[in-house]
Amino acid sequence: MLLLDARPTVPQAVAALRAALTGGLDPDQDPPRSVVPVPAGQLLLMPAFWDRYAGVKVASVAPDNPAQGLPRIQGHYLLLDGPTLTPMALLDGVALTSVRTAAVSAVAADLLAVPDAERLVVFGTGPQAESHIEALRAVRPVRDVVVVGRNPERTQAFAAQYPFARPGTADDVSSADLIACCTSSRTPVFDGAKVPEHATVVAVGSHERDAREVDDVLIGRSTVVVEGIAAATRESGEVVQAMESGALASEDLVSLAALAQGFAVPSGPRLFKSVGMAWEDLVVAAAVYEASL
Numbered sequence: 001m002l003l004l005d006a007r008p009t010v011p012q013a014v015a016a017l018r019a020a021l022t023g024g025l026d027p028d029q030d031p032p033r034s035v036v037p038v039p040a041g042q043l044l045l046m047p048a049f050w051d052r053y054a055g056v057k058v059a060s061v062a063p064d065n066p067a068q069g070l071p072r073i074q075g076h077y078l079l080l081d082g083p084t085l086t087p088m089a090l091l092d093g094v095a096l097t098s099v100r101t102a103a104v105s106a107v108a109a110d111l112l113a114v115p116d117a118e119r120l121v122v123f124g125t126g127p128q129a130e131s132h133i134e135a136l137r138a139v140r141p142v143r144d145v146v147v148v149g150r151n152p153e154r155t156q157a158f159a160a161q162y163p164f165a166r167p168g169t170a171d172d173v174s175s176a177d178l179i180a181c182c183t184s185s186r187t188p189v190f191d192g193a194k195v196p197e198h199a200t201v202v203a204v205g206s207h208e209r210d211a212r213e214v215d216d217v218l219i220g221r222s223t224v225v226v227e228g229i230a231a232a233t234r235e236s237g238e239v240v241q242a243m244e245s246g247a248l249a250s251e252d253l254v255s256l257a258a259l260a261q262g263f264a265v266p267s268g269p270r271l272f273k274s275v276g277m278a279w280e281d282l283v284v285a286a287a288v289y290e291a292s293l
């Protein structure tokens with residue numbers, strides 16, 4: 001078994017994910033994520049199988065860790081041979097998750113966003129915010145990035161890493177082409193009425209039913225794309241709460257696979273809501289493994 005320390009690249013991950021979606025992978029066949037509450041947070045188990053591979057990610061979520069200088073999310077990925085279930089490789093689960101989450105958003109944005117999208121507003125200053133800037137700049141000509149965070153000093157320091165970024169406020173969504181929500185917020189982080197008609201929003205911060213980053217106003221205005229219908233209606237706070245309020249009907253959800261296979265998106269804002277699914281880890285881990293051979 002190989003111990004792989006190679007971090008997947010964004011182009012590598014985007015290509016692998018899109019190839020799987022157009023090649024017949026059905027995200028709704030993913031086994032449900034197992035979430036076990038423990039005193040410090042959660043333990044997650046995410047198995048998947050596709051093509052010649054199977055695999056499982058074991059991860060932990062400890063909300064108090066950042067205050068101690070430790071990662072909020074930690075874990076590893078075990079890649080298996082599909083026909084025999086023989087272990088083939090062990091990968092860093094945090095690096096894998098960071099890249100694959102942003103790469104999934106990039107796949108969706110490449111299918112949804114206007115071709116000349118130049119202005120990106122990012123909510124959050126953590127690893128996913130960083131990964132999303134890289135991933136979205138890989139699929140659109142982003143030249144101006146506005147960073148919105150809760151801590152002014154941290155937001156300033158984060159934006160200072162990039163010559164094209166600056167701190168801003170939630171009202172900056174009113175002139176955005178792309179909006180990336182990469183926070184652990186339990187409530188919407190901006191007013192959905194202010195999002196332009198042409199804009200694309202990606203929201204990746206949570207897989208919990210009682211947490212959401214976007215409001216019913218935006219959902220009611222938007223074409224809503226999700227990784228898998230079953231996972232979204234089971235785990236996404238945005239979807240679950242909007243369905244409960246009547247702002248969204250389950251039949252209005254569009255799967256990422258349908259989008260990749262040619263679904264035509266009507267005019268108006270586009271929202272991609274991600275909860276993170278096991279098939280994504282498997283597809284990207286397999287691409288990293290094959291590249292190492």
